[in-house]
Amino acid sequence: MTAAVVCALCYGLATALQARGAAAGPLTGLLRRWPFLLGVGLDLAGFGAQLLALRRLPVFVVQAAQAGNLAVTAVACVPLLGIRLAARHWVAVLAVCAGLAVLGASSGAEQAVTVGGRTRMILLAAALAVALTALISVRLGPPAGPVVQGLVAGLGFGLTALAVRSLPALAPASLVRDPAAYAAAISGTGAFACFAAGLQRGPVTTVAALTVLGETGLPAVIGVLLWHDHPRPGWGGPAALGLVLAVTGALALSRFAEPPQQRDQ
Template sequence: MVCALGAAVCFGVASVLQAVAARAAAEPGGGARSAVDARLLGRALREWRYVAGLGLDGVGFALELVALRSLPIYAVGAALAASLAVTAVAAARLLDTRLSPREWGAVAAVCGGLALLGMASGSEGAGADHGGTALRWGTLATALAVLAAGTAAGRLPERSRAAALGLGAGLGFGVVEVAVRVIDGMTPVALLTNPAVYGLLVGGGAAFLLLTSALQRGSVTAATAGMVIGETVGPALVGVLALGDRTRHGWAPVAVAGFALAVVGALALARFGEVAPPGEDAEKKTDEATPSRL
């Protein structure tokens, strides 16, 4: 659990660093028309803050691997969701944004709900359960579907684009979480013949591409809220239904309540987390403390 919480800190700070770099790499005047663009990722890689964010992501992923091999997926997801609070605090400092009391309440709801989920987790993980062949192929098929759906989401209206792309990124990261659990053999032959390995690579690559596109324009907290939902709910269900993850005895209702609270809080952030995009005049920027409502 310490490793999972450490990964949350790494991912939360990395998200904001990557948001700053993605905005700096955006083509002038192209924000409103932007979609999922692999060229954006190439431009972002020339920004030192994006590279620093990738370094933190690498450290976080290593810590996540340790946690996933020891705990149920939903427990790791609950700990990683704390990255939303880290992102919100870091965004307030690095992106010069302000979160309203309602937004802070939504952050608290997400963290509180996922804390309940963490408390409801079993004391030990599912151990050696690596799923079956269908699940291994399913990770690869899901990763390809996430990439295709995320590309389509890049054409959505600006106000919903960040949350949708963030959700796609979360689903990609969720594929990575499941793939880590279903990879059993670590020999070269076992890795090369396991479709889950390719699902991990495609899912992780798609997640980074979609997240970079989401952070190019719009609210970093809204994009991260969508990402938290995608990388928490789906993988947790797979862990329970296919990999034998369980809650502590008698704590299933608490786990369900935690999921519901986390989803409601994250959706509230996705709706109310709009901040003034880069390039707007100073007068609008000073009004960030009162985000626009739909």
């Protein structure tokens, strides 16, 4: 759980830094801007922490915990981007965090279940589909573009988590032969490209909220189906309430993420 929290902190701050870098000029010049590069470094650190957590916890717990990076992003955007969030935006952030915290608290023990080669091949095919969709979506402009890019980024990051979770071993000799390793690399790259495009063309917290929905919902469902993740006995009701809080808060934040004067510009 400590690793999952560190992951959330790294990802949240990285989002705000990448948004600052993306706002400074064309997408092609991102890799020459220090805020974006620092954000990439934090993303890598966050992914390492997420990898560690995914090896020891149910998928939906890790994804729910790291999805709390939305709150970190909102706070960091105040000094980095000059965004002033209204009270209703903070309420939405708190609802997301509270809902995801309840989901994490309601998690059961990790199931000792592995997936076969066929499932890992399906993950690779899904990763290729996400990459193709990402290639198309990065060309879309506002207002639809950032919404699509945020959702595709979320699905890609969620698929990356599933691919990592399905890896039976992390030894280099095993990874080079495992389709799930390639699925993680392909979906992660496509998701990152979509996320960067969304940050440049849309409100940062809107893109982050939609990404959180995709990267949390997909792994939660697939984790139940593949690894039999489930709430602790007697926690079914709180888990459902946490899910409603998280989804409602994220949707509200995606609609009212920026102050009115910024949305009208």
